[in-house]
Amino acid sequence: MISSRGRKIFVAIAGAAVTIVALLCIFPFWMVVIGSLTPENEIYVRGYSLWPQTFSTEAYKLAFEDPGKILRSYLVTVGITGAGTAVSLFIVSMCGYVLQRPDFKSRNFFTMFVFFTVLFNGGLVPWYILMTNYLHLKDNYLALILPMMVNVFYLIIMKNFMRSIPGALIESAKIDGAGEFYIFLRIVLPLAKPALASIGMFIALNYWNDWRNGMLFMQDETMYPLQYYLYRLLSSLDFLKSAAASTIDLGDQVFPSESFKLAMTVVATGPIILLYPFVQKYFVKGITIGAVKG
């Protein structure tokens, strides 16, 4: 029974290795949560550790005393994610559907026309000048929504997925006198739900995690999206202090900047992590739909 013993050893090693990788993946999350719960003076003396000597919720108290600013950037991010994902999903799926219709003769030309932008682009600078000098989108929420509205790879995945919808269905609807847009809305979209869910998730995640467009186009602090807000908190102490409640009297205590930073990280990341178990399914599906076949 050599092979079965060998198999046992192998499974044990594989299990251990996978466990270690999984733990490594969670480890930083753990460190940040623990760090945010460590009293500031302990951080100053001992640094961040796996387990603090005492716990303190002071950093969170400071964060929630006057949560207006972080709530505001939450609102900005939720808004642009919602609006951006909805519009993007709609126009991309509509275009993807048409581009695989066999009777649409320009399909190859349009596909190449769109795909060429993946191969070649003008670079950051001309695009930036277009956005700011010609379209005047500085300090405009559209500057956070438009840049990620059309992703060519999602369009192509969508187009490939739409091929699985039987053409006979569309034909018979046409014979019944339904218009093209009506067919798309009432027949194609419901059948494309799996792809819509998965690709929608990817689009939403891109919007949610974007900070670059905030940095490029937003000067008004009240319009910062969440991730850029967090970036500013982490990189500038003055910004960090201004984010904390001014009403709390710290006395002669130092400002708890270290634990406060981490508490804000937790506040900014927490909800998406809580949402995560529910969307993981679509995520995995999305990867396998679009995998390799980009």
Added chain:
Amino acid sequence: MRWLQNLRYDIRKNPALLLMTLPVIMYVVVFCYLPMSGIVLAFKQFDYSEGIFGSPWCGFKNFRFFFISGQAAVVMRNTVLYNIAFIIVNNIVEITVAIFISEIGGKWFKKTTQGAMFLPTFISWVVVSAFVYNIFSYDFGAFNHLLRSIGGEPVDIYSQSTLWVFIIIFLNSWKHVGYGSVVYLAAIMGIDAEIYESATLDGAGELQKIRYITLPCLKPTVVILVIMGIGNIFRGDFDLFYQMVGTNSLLFNTTDVIDTFVFRSLLFSQEYGMSAAVGLFQSVLCFAFLTATNWVIRRVDPENSLY
């Protein structure tokens, strides 16, 4: 003009369909094709009040500036070497994890570990930079805390440019392991189980099965992913590098990539002409590489070519 004929046909016969593609087509025209005309900026001395087209020409001065400054060699080298390292390390880690996950039993165990590996994919690089600070900060980081507690000297990691090469490669792999292993896992699941069964009957061990069945079956996937990686070899992951390094110039020598360089030149020093030149240079290189790699994929595996 075949495409013009087709277009005329569709205007007559399929106006509704044409209208439905319009949002995306218009978007691409405005946000992708219009900026392409802006590449003339690379050959101009940009004057804000004159706009792109009113600014005076300056020949190849912007390019010369980039190459003579000595930064060209550094950022190009970094971009390419990091991408090569990412391709190698990520694929090895992802394939190993995928094989291991496919071998172990227990649905709950599989689900939990995979769930944990996906977490990094979900967060932005901003949050990762908070993680890194939390662990590597000189004064309070857990790493230096550990060093101190065992009697060692703390290290100021934020000034050690060589260390960041490893940190960045590690973090990139860390962030993508969940995603990449699912791609490979899907490929492994597609392998006919009968092959494994007959190999077991013939007395093959676990490692032999991996060596002679799993790895050869994964080869097409690996080849495609690697070739695609090579196609993008001149594109630096801006989010990663900017969040890890930011404006810490102590680390630029080993961590500055084309994308971060262009971004900083544009936003902080307002060198429109020069950064446009670098951007154009990068676009041309990317175009050449993507076209070449696609040509290769078409020969290796036409099914998976990009176009």
